[in-house]
Amino acid sequence: MxxxxxxxxxxxxxxxxxxxxxxxAGSFDDRSKKVTKAFVKILNKANVSYAIxxxxxxxxxxxxxxxxxxxxxxxxxxxxxxxxxxxNIKNIITTCPHCFNTIKNEYPELGGNYKVIHHTTFINxxxxxxxxxxxxxxxxxxxxxxxxxxxxxxxxxxxxxxREVIDKLDAELVEMKSCKSKSLCxxxxxxxxxxxxxxxxxxxxxxxxxxxxNTDSEIVAVSCPFCNTMMSDGMTxxxxxxxxxxxxxxxxxxEDL
Amino acid sequence: MVEILPNxxxxxxxxxxxxxxxxxxxxxxKVIKMGKPINRTDNPSKRLSNLVRIAxxxxxxxxxxxxxxxxxxxxxxxxxxxxxxxxxxIDGVTGSHRFFSKYFNPFFYDFLIASFEILALLVLxxxxxxxxxxxxxxxxxxxxAEMKGWPKFDADNILYFEVxxxxxxxxxxxxxxxxxxxxxxxxxxxxxxPVSSFLVPIFDSFDTSTxxxxxxxxxxxxxxxxxxxxxxxxxxxxxxxxxxxPNTYYSNLEEKGKFGVLESxxxxxxxxxxxxxxxxxxxxxxxxxxxDVLDLNWVQLMNAYSCTxxxxxxxxxxxxxTGKKLSPRKIMMDTRDRLEKVSLNISKNKGEFIDDGDRLxxxxxxxxxxxxxxxxxxxxxxxxxxxxxxxxIMDMRQYLIMEESSAHPDLNNMMNNIENNGAxxxxxxxxxxxxxxxxx
Numbered sequence: 229m230x231x232x233x234x235x236x237x238x239x240x241x242x243x244x245x246x247x248x249x250x251x252x253a254g255s256f257d258d259r260s261k262k263v264t265k266a267f268v269k270i271l272n273k274a275n276v277s278y279a280i281x282x283x284x285x286x287x288x289x290x291x292x293x294x295x296x297x298x299x300x301x302x303x304x305x306x307x308x309x310x311x312x313x314x315x316n317i318k319n320i321i322t323t324c325p326h327c328f329n330t331i332k333n334e335y336p337e338l339g340g341n342y343k344v345i346h347h348t349t350f351i352n353x354x355x356x357x358x359x360x361x362x363x364x365x366x367x368x369x370x371x372x373x374x375x376x377x378x379x380x381x382x383x384x385x386x387x388x389x390x391r392e393v394i395d396k397l398d399a400e401l402v403e404m405k406s407c408k409s410k411s412l413c414x415x416x417x418x419x420x421x422x423x424x425x426x427x428x429x430x431x432x433x434x435x436x437x438x439x440x441x442n443t444d445s446e447i448v449a450v451s452c453p454f455c456n457t458m459m460s461d462g463m464t465x466x467x468x469x470x471x472x473x474x475x476x477x478x479x480x481x482x483e484d485l
Numbered sequence: 486m487v488e489i490l491p492n493x494x495x496x497x498x499x500x501x502x503x504x505x506x507x508x509x510x511x512x513x514x515k516v517i518k519m520g521k522p523i524n525r526t527d528n529p530s531k532r533l534s535n536l537v538r539i540a541x542x543x544x545x546x547x548x549x550x551x552x553x554x555x556x557x558x559x560x561x562x563x564x565x566x567x568x569x570x571x572x573x574x575i576d577g578v579t580g581s582h583r584f585f586s587k588y589f590n591p592f593f594y595d596f597l598i599a600s601f602e603i604l605a606l607l608v609l610x611x612x613x614x615x616x617x618x619x620x621x622x623x624x625x626x627x628x629x630a631e632m633k634g635w636p637k638f639d640a641d642n643i644l645y646f647e648v649x650x651x652x653x654x655x656x657x658x659x660x661x662x663x664x665x666x667x668x669x670x671x672x673x674x675x676x677x678x679p680v681s682s683f684l685v686p687i688f689d690s691f692d693t694s695t696x697x698x699x700x701x702x703x704x705x706x707x708x709x710x711x712x713x714x715x716x717x718x719x720x721x722x723x724x725x726x727x728x729x730x731p732n733t734y735y736s737n738l739e740e741k742g743k744f745g746v747l748e749s750x751x752x753x754x755x756x757x758x759x760x761x762x763x764x765x766x767x768x769x770x771x772x773x774x775x776x777d778v779l780d781l782n783w784v785q786l787m788n789a790y791s792c793t794x795x796x797x798x799x800x801x802x803x804x805x806x807t808g809k810k811l812s813p814r815k816i817m818m819d820t821r822d823r824l825e826k827v828s829l830n831i832s833k834n835k836g837e838f839i840d841d842g843d844r845l846x847x848x849x850x851x852x853x854x855x856x857x858x859x860x861x862x863x864x865x866x867x868x869x870x871x872x873x874x875x876x877x878i879m880d881m882r883q884y885l886i887m888e889e890s891s892a893h894p895d896l897n898n899m900m901n902n903i904e905n906n907g908a909x910x911x912x913x914x915x916x917x918x919x920x921x922x923x924x925x
Contacts, residue, residue: 231921250917252908261920268921282918286907294860295896296774296882298747300904302754333743338751378861383742409866413803418860422909423895426857429808436803 231268232279234315245277246345247317249331251324252287253453259460260323260453266480267323267347273485274359278321284311288330295419302338305330309340323347323476325379325452326417332384346380348390348451348475355396366482367399371445374401375436375459376411377452390451390475397482402443412436414462416454437462440470447471449478488580495577495708502712509719510727513790516828520783525735532734535871540733545869549797552618555611559647562608563726566654569601573708583661586675598676602658606680609651616644626796631815636794639721646714653707659684660700667693728791729870735784736871741862744879749773750887774883777844778824781877788872789821798864798874804857811857813864813874819849820877846881855881856893 237244248271253260271278289304312320320342322328332344354360372394380386387408394401406412415425415432425431437459440448448463448470450456460472479485525532538544543560547553575584586594619627619640627640658681664672688696718724725732739745749771755762775781778789798813799805805812823845831838846852858878865873886892892900899909907914 229921231918233918250920252910252912255917255920256908256910256912261923264920265923280918283915285917286914287903287909289903291909292900292903293744294879294882295892295900296879296884296886297892297900298750298773298883299754299887300900302746302750303757304903304907306754306758329740329742333740334746337746378859378863379742382862382866384740410801410863412806413859413861413863415803415859418858419896419899420859422899423856423893425807426804426809426811426853428804428857432803432807432859435807 229265229268230272233282234279235282235284237279238315243316244279246279246319246321247312247315248278248280249288249320249322249324249327250280250285251322251327251453253457254323255285257453257457259456263323263453263456263474263476266474266485267476269480269485270351270354270360270476270483273483274354276354276359281311288327290326290330291419291422293330293334294417301334305335305338305340309335309338312340312342317342320344321347321350323451323453323474325377325383326454329379329383346386346389346451348380348393349386351475351479352389352393355393360479360483362396362479362482364482364484365398366484367397367447367478370399370447371402371443372397372399372447372449372478373404373440373443373445374407374449375404375414375440375455376408377450377455378411378413378417380451381411382409390449393475393479394449397478399447402445404439404443406439412439414452414455414458416458421454421457431462431465433458433462434465437466437468437470441466441468445470447473447478449473449475451475492578492580498709498712499574499577502716506715506719509716512828513719513724516824517783517787517790519779519828519831520781520786521779523782523784525737525784528738531738535736535738536730536734539869539871540729543869545867545871548867552615552795555614558604558607558611559615562604562611565604566601566608568597569654570708570711573704577708582671583675586673591675594675595677598658599679602655602678602680605651605654609648612644612647612651616641616648619644626800629796629799629812629814631812631818632794632796636722636818639723640794642717643721643723646710646717650707650710650714653703653710655681655684656688657681657700657703657707660688660696660703663688663696664693664700667696669693669697722792722794725791725793725870728787732787732791732870732872735787737873737876741865744876747773747883772884773887774885775877775880776846776884776888778820778827779838780884781820781880785820785873785877785880786824788874788877789817789824791870792817792821792872794818795869797867797869798872801863801867803859803861803863809854809857810851811854813878816850816854816874816877817872820845823849846884850881852885852891855885858882 232244250264254264286308287304288308289301293301320331322344325346328344328346331342355362374390374394376387391401413432414436448459450459450472451474456472456474463470463472543557546556572585576582618624658678661672662678662682663685665674688699750773772780794814796814802811802813827838830841855878860875862875865875902909902911906912
């Protein structure tokens with residue numbers, strides 16, 4: 229698939245409107261790569277002027293910071309900011325709430341000031357501006373539940389954009405027992421994604437998956453690569469065939485992109 | 486002389502009680518100020534609106550409707566009945582009886598006394614329900630390990646206190662009403678008593694001098710109880726009735742996902758990246774993160790004193806819900822317990838802290854608790870007075886990683902990967918765009 233790389237565009241003297249920050253999961257994790265590709269298809273369909281950093285992209289430093297390694301975080305942040313500023317980047321889209329939160333909230337104090345948009349907000353805006361239209365009724369009447377990522381919801385107060393997209397799919401949104409500001413974490417935040425959980429009587433992702441299963445929905449919509457992994461694993465643990473899909477993948481399917 | 490003796494005794498007790506209270510509050514402020522500096526004075530209008538909405542307006546309490554509603558009753562009762570307290574203090578010092586009744590319109594005075602009585606009854610009912618929830622209904626958040634011993638005793642004490650104070654208040658009014666009806670000297674008709682009039686039959690068979698004796702006993706016990714309760718606050722979780730206000734005012738206004746940049750690290754990192762830009766100030770090596778209470782900032786210390794141990798944070802915590810050791814409430818209780826110990830140590834040693842071989846990390850809060858946190862902010866979001874247990878957890882993780890290098894082993898792999906190949910997993914940075922070449 230054709231994906232514009234920022235350094236190529238620069239050598240042609242072009243500067244795109246948006247940088248799509250793919251993120252580590254979006255680049256390497258099999259589930260998340262599908263989300264990345266789905267989102268690229270949406271960007272292409274809507275004729276968005278964008279590029280990715282490609283080989284110049286690196287971890288934002290989020291997991292290091294949440295683990296407590298402020299040194300490593302700041303070193304990653306400052307070298308990322310140098311690259312972003314050298315390209316004079318103004319707008320960044322991310323498909324990962326952790327990248328979103330870190331670049332939006334924690335880079336400014338280190339000299340990186342950008343307008344950062346999460347892909348669910350971006351997609352919602354594209355639909356509102358009629359840059360993509362959703363027809364076909366692929367999800368019409370289907371029960372869908374939405375899992376709020378902590379770093380999009382509580383951390384940044386974004387609860388409605390993903391719900392508005394689901395609403396536009398003509399689907400029936402069913403909320404879980406705990407949702408929005410009271411949503412239960414998937415268990416991956418704060419660097420937990422990269423370690424085994426502490427001893428307890430249940431894994432958090434299994435508990436959250438139970439809440440999703442209890443809604444009797446066909447699909448759990450997610451908007452974070454870590455939540456995607458955790459909820460998919462949770463469904464496997466519960467031996468349930470419930471689809472776990474990112475908002476971008478749902479648009480991809482609805483639009484047959 | 487004999488006639489004004491009670492007023493003299495009362496005034497002395499009042500001065501002693503208030504003096505003791507002020508002394509303790511001054512000590513409290515001094516202890517909170519031992520915390521590291523943090524700037525929380527920006528945007529005063531937003532801060533004031535938080536104070537008004539969250540502390541004064543109880544907006545976050547009512548997210549749990551039952552306990553929230555009952556709490557609002559007790560809170561409103563507490564504030565309104567304090568108007569009556571003012572009259573009691575004036576009567577006590579000057580020897581007057583129902584001082585306000587002489588100056589207020591009689592209908593207004595009747596209305597005031599009646600509303601105090603109705604509120605007192607509502608408070609009494611609410612407090613009994615609170616006690617039932619804590620002691621009979623087995624609500625999970627009141628039964629956690631950290632609630633055993635003093636915290637449980639403290640919580641029940643406060644409820645007993647409130648029951649006794651409300652009963653004394655109503656009995657005082659009932660006996661006063663009898664004396665008014667019998668035309669006892671000094672007890673002219675004043676006030677309307679919709680609740681305490683039901684207590685009249687208990688005392689009505691006594692002769693007037695006995696009723697007078699009871700009235701005096703109730704009056705004295707009520708005010709002495711209040712003065713004792715005022716001074717109990719400092720030693721109790723109940724300090725929140727005062728600290729909720731500064732606690733909400735000085736709470737974090739940034740997005741919850743934003744964890745501040747650690748300046749001491751920034752200085753060192755900047756020195757590595759831009760040696761020419763580094764300032765010559767701040768050259769002393771600082772400790773990174775927190776291993777003990779004095780490494781925390783003053784807002785975190787104030788948080789610890791403000792916590793009333795309601796446990797809403799712990800019941801929302803995903804780690805706690807799935808049986809892990811972490812309990813955000815325990816983080817706050819541990820911080821306060823340790824801080825009390827450290828401040829005693831400092832006042833005993835003439836202003837200097839002498840190492841007692843103890844610290845917040847390990848001796849109070851274990852690594853297992855710290856590593857169980859998902860940083861999901863559920864505890865911060867739900868706290869009715871904006872306490873931030875997560876900030877303490879993160880500061881302690883910083884100490885673990887940057888000072889003790891004692892990260893969880895899995896996390897060391899993740900950090901090595903980030904350092905060496907720019908991703909938390911062992912993939913090559915040069916392969917970052919390979920996904921674009923894959924066909925599904």
